[in-house]
Amino acid sequence: MRLEHPIFQGPRHVELEFVTATVSANHAVYPPSIEAGETRAWLVQQPASTPGGRVRPGLVCDGYGFEDSPDCEWISSGSNSKGPMAMAIGRQANRFLWGFHESPSHLTQSGRDVLVNAIAYMDQFDGVEPLVVARDGRGILGARDHAIVSAHYLGVLARSGTSNAPIADRFPERVRSATGLQPERTLAWYRANLEFLVPAGPGYDVDDACVEFGIGNRDPRFVAELVGRLERDPNDPAAKRLLARYVPAAKSLTGGALAGWYDGARPFLYFTDRGGFEWRVDEPARAAGTPRARVGRPYVLR
Amino acid sequence: MLCTLLLALSIVQAPAATDTRLPLAVLYAGAPGTEREIDWLAFLRANFATVDAVSLRDLTARSAHGYDVVVADWSWRYADLDAPDVLDLGAGALGYSLSEPIPTPIVMVGGIGGEMDRKTKLRGL
Numbered sequence: 001m002r003l004e005h006p007i008f009q010g011p012r013h014v015e016l017e018f019v020t021a022t023v024s025a026n027h028a029v030y031p032p033s034i035e036a037g038e039t040r041a042w043l044v045q046q047p048a049s050t051p052g053g054r055v056r057p058g059l060v061c062d063g064y065g066f067e068d069s070p071d072c073e074w075i076s077s078g079s080n081s082k083g084p085m086a087m088a089i090g091r092q093a094n095r096f097l098w099g100f101h102e103s104p105s106h107l108t109q110s111g112r113d114v115l116v117n118a119i120a121y122m123d124q125f126d127g128v129e130p131l132v133v134a135r136d137g138r139g140i141l142g143a144r145d146h147a148i149v150s151a152h153y154l155g156v157l158a159r160s161g162t163s164n165a166p167i168a169d170r171f172p173e174r175v176r177s178a179t180g181l182q183p184e185r186t187l188a189w190y191r192a193n194l195e196f197l198v199p200a201g202p203g204y205d206v207d208d209a210c211v212e213f214g215i216g217n218r219d220p221r222f223v224a225e226l227v228g229r230l231e232r233d234p235n236d237p238a239a240k241r242l243l244a245r246y247v248p249a250a251k252s253l254t255g256g257a258l259a260g261w262y263d264g265a266r267p268f269l270y271f272t273d274r275g276g277f278e279w280r281v282d283e284p285a286r287a288a289g290t291p292r293a294r295v296g297r298p299y300v301l302r
Numbered sequence: 303m304l305c306t307l308l309l310a311l312s313i314v315q316a317p318a319a320t321d322t323r324l325p326l327a328v329l330y331a332g333a334p335g336t337e338r339e340i341d342w343l344a345f346l347r348a349n350f351a352t353v354d355a356v357s358l359r360d361l362t363a364r365s366a367h368g369y370d371v372v373v374a375d376w377s378w379r380y381a382d383l384d385a386p387d388v389l390d391l392g393a394g395a396l397g398y399s400l401s402e403p404i405p406t407p408i409v410m411v412g413g414i415g416g417e418m419d420r421k422t423k424l425r426g427l
Binding site: 011012056057058059060061062065066069072082086090092093094095096097098099100101103104105112116118119120122123125126127128129130132133134139140274 | 324326328338341342344345349350370371373375378403404405406407408409410411412413414415416419420421422423424425426427
């Protein structure tokens, strides 16, 4: 939870009610892995006030890479079976997810207060459009974190004596060959190559051109090094291919135009797995002249 | 006369009831005629200055225009509490999606959020 987020600060005063909650065993599979056990949790819904004394489940969405574009805020997970990053409260542009299903009279007082604050908080995002959306009928991509999740899942299957056949197609041939889909080896392979991953036919694989370049594709130095290399040799074929693949906004630029573009875009560049494993410019922020403010540092699996 | 005067004085001196509602116009887009809608409207009207209601099926950029925030909500969508992945395609069926951009900020509640918004990162798991 990001307790420092404005929705916990006001305008309604909030006093969170904490209870002891059980962490699902599934959470060990999902990074950052949390072992099953008991933890302190904010009570949002009142089971006792609901029909049958049970809370009806709401919804979480994929929290991995959620904050890889500056229009997004991951605020809180919730009790769920899909891991500690699965997001129950968060915002993308002018859309806010309040993932809890129960209606206000079945919420705790703090649940109602935070909900009022969330509605009030959203007032400032009138007309703000999402930066990352599904294109061409495709869904939004999953972040590279899912490679680690799949490797963890191999371990779950192995420990239960279950065949890994049902998930073998999550791994490209190179990974299957290099690791034999042994859980520990697969996990180590993905951890070693995490910064060079791209979506493959199945799952995630290493971009060899990126490895040769020597800088991870989402590394903040990536674009600067690429632009520098093309300044030194505008016809460098490898650098041109990397520019076209990872920096589509600048793919047709060369020489002084490329350097000028980079100078203007640099404060507004972001890398998004979810939007296509590419660097983009936050154009609305650039037009406004100021990078968007963030609450807290985005979670990035390293 | 004295009684009248004292009464008038007490009215003048009585502290004015404080309106703690926030000065926002909120459109509740939910399932019309349900207890859930009644519950939500009571909550919103206790907390915000202007609150109106519309069916979620009628939520468009046009119907949301003029409001500060939309709350998008719907009834429970699943057949069984023990099988929450099974959609009840009877009374709970919705078939609504954000097919057009709505500039007004939207708070999407529960399962309907991931259903109505399939194109952003808020799509449900």
